Amino acid sequence: MQKKYLFAPGPVSIAPGTLLAMAQPIIHHRAPQFAAILREVEEGLKYLFQTKNDVLILASSGTGAMEGTVTNTLSKGDKALVVRGGKFGERWTEICEAYGVTAVNIDVKWGEAVNPALIRSALEADRSIKAVFIQAHETSTGVKHPIKEVGEIVKAYPDTILVVDAISALGVFDIPVDEWGLDIVVAGSQKAFCLPPGLAFASISPKAWQRVEKSNLPKYYFNFLKERKSLKKDQTAYTPAVSLIVGLREVLAGIKEEGLEKLFAHHRLLAEAARKAVTAMGLKLYTAVPSEAVTVIQAPEDVDGQKVVKLLREKYGITIAGGQGKAKGKIFRISHMGYTDRFELILVLSAVEIVLKELGYHLELGSGVKAAEEYLFQHRDVA
Numbered sequence: 001m002q003k004k005y006l007f008a009p010g011p012v013s014i015a016p017g018t019l020l021a022m023a024q025p026i027i028h029h030r031a032p033q034f035a036a037i038l039r040e041v042e043e044g045l046k047y048l049f050q051t052k053n054d055v056l057i058l059a060s061s062g063t064g065a066m067e068g069t070v071t072n073t074l075s076k077g078d079k080a081l082v083v084r085g086g087k088f089g090e091r092w093t094e095i096c097e098a099y100g101v102t103a104v105n106i107d108v109k110w111g112e113a114v115n116p117a118l119i120r121s122a123l124e125a126d127r128s129i130k131a132v133f134i135q136a137h138e139t140s141t142g143v144k145h146p147i148k149e150v151g152e153i154v155k156a157y158p159d160t161i162l163v164v165d166a167i168s169a170l171g172v173f174d175i176p177v178d179e180w181g182l183d184i185v186v187a188g189s190q191k192a193f194c195l196p197p198g199l200a201f202a203s204i205s206p207k208a209w210q211r212v213e214k215s216n217l218p219k220y221y222f223n224f225l226k227e228r229k230s231l232k233k234d235q236t237a238y239t240p241a242v243s244l245i246v247g248l249r250e251v252l253a254g255i256k257e258e259g260l261e262k263l264f265a266h267h268r269l270l271a272e273a274a275r276k277a278v279t280a281m282g283l284k285l286y287t288a289v290p291s292e293a294v295t296v297i298q299a300p301e302d303v304d305g306q307k308v309v310k311l312l313r314e315k316y317g318i319t320i321a322g323g324q325g326k327a328k329g330k331i332f333r334i335s336h337m338g339y340t341d342r343f344e345l346i347l348v349l350s351a352v353e354i355v356l357k358e359l360g361y362h363l364e365l366g367s368g369v370k371a372a373e374e375y376l377f378q379h380r381d382v383a
């Protein structure tokens, strides 16, 4: 007998209550019943984003909201500053280039966070830069970028907006959108939202709406002005992913009930316990600025990180993630997002120990598990 477990940084495991909510018969998206749901969901999103801004709901994966943000805020020949320190930073550049926007890249070594002073000097050096694109959490490396500091810098430039990809950050750790002055924040359903893939979100500040009104890049499906107009009537411009939105209502109601602080404390607990385990196993984290969303572990010398992932999945039914791009084979990543608790963390750590030993790494079985358990015992009253 074998159970399947999902510990990848998206898609994540989903709570039974959410699954049941999504299994209900479909309701029509132009009916008052759905408008009431959308109203409730919009309120819940504002709570989660800690914002008064409109939060658009799109039927796509997270990349759809990224692309929509580029095409709705910029114009032909515009320049944008991109913080590029991993796979998802690279995606901002790729989208810009696909639409003829010049990307001015700040290349950050993989595993490191951007130095905010570099953003200030780039904006000083070129006043024509219209937007700054960054990740709150670069999922491919596990790095948290200093978003608060970047927000303070970009705020001083009235014609430049700050766009934050928080797809694997929102709902994991604190990102107070309004307090930090983040103009556009994008998120996706299949990460910390604990939903299946298929929904993307974008919060848009008044400063960003000014850019949207001037934007002339080609666009059709992702049209933020149309979405804003529909949202005023508690609708979406096109047929929404009705079942996912019904599931989202369930998720957001749960978040509201528990409170954001508890949600963040939950992810902190799991991530910190995982880090203790990594050290106790004689392994190293990939980054000095680790996130609470994903623990990124350097594969031991002589062990291929991809083999760790493959063996866990094929032999033991446990899905974690390997490295992407230049980190392929060098790391493996355990996600703490989704419907998962402290004892499932012990489960995945235990499996990682067994698989590493199977692949020839010398460790004492239970060493990582013990360290994690001790941490969890000390923090047994946390979330």
Ligand SMILES: *Cc1c(COP(=O)(O)O)cnc(C)c1O
Residues within 6 Å of the ligand: 009, 010, 061, 062, 063, 064, 088, 135, 137, 138, 139, 165, 166, 167, 168, 188
């Ligand atoms: C998952 C993810 C995305 C978007 O990926 P999709 O597959 O399009 O949902 C973008 N940025 C980050 C940081 C992510 O973690």
